[in-house]
Amino acid sequence: MNTNDSGDSDDRHARNREERRRQIREWAAYVRTHPDEDWGEQVNTLVNSQLQSARHLEDERPDRETFEDSPLLDR
Numbered sequence: 909m910n911t912n913d914s915g916d917s918d919d920r921h922a923r924n925r926e927e928r929r930r931q932i933r934e935w936a937a938y939v940r941t942h943p944d945e946d947w948g949e950q951v952n953t954l955v956n957s958q959l960q961s962a963r964h965l966e967d968e969r970p971d972r973e974t975f976e977d978s979p980l981l982d983r
Contacts, residue, residue, distance in 0.1 A: 939947050
C-alpha cells in the first residue's frame with residue numbers, strides 16, 4: 909500500500925463525514941420547519957422498515973446445527 913492510497917482514503921472519509929453532516933443539518937432544518945405529524949410519520953416508516961428487514965434476516969438465519977456440521981469449521 910503506498911502512501912497515496914492512505915491519502916485517498918482519508919479524503920474519502922472526510923467527504924463522507926461532511927456529507928453526513930450536511931444531511932443532518934438538512935434533516936434538522938426540515939424537522940424545525942414541518943409539523944411533527946409530517947416528519948414523525950416518515951421516521952415511523954423508516955423504523956418499521958428496518959424492523960421488518962431485521963425480522964426477515966432473523967427468519968432466514970440458518971440453524972446452529974448447519975454451522976456445526978460445516979466443513980469450514982476446523983475442530
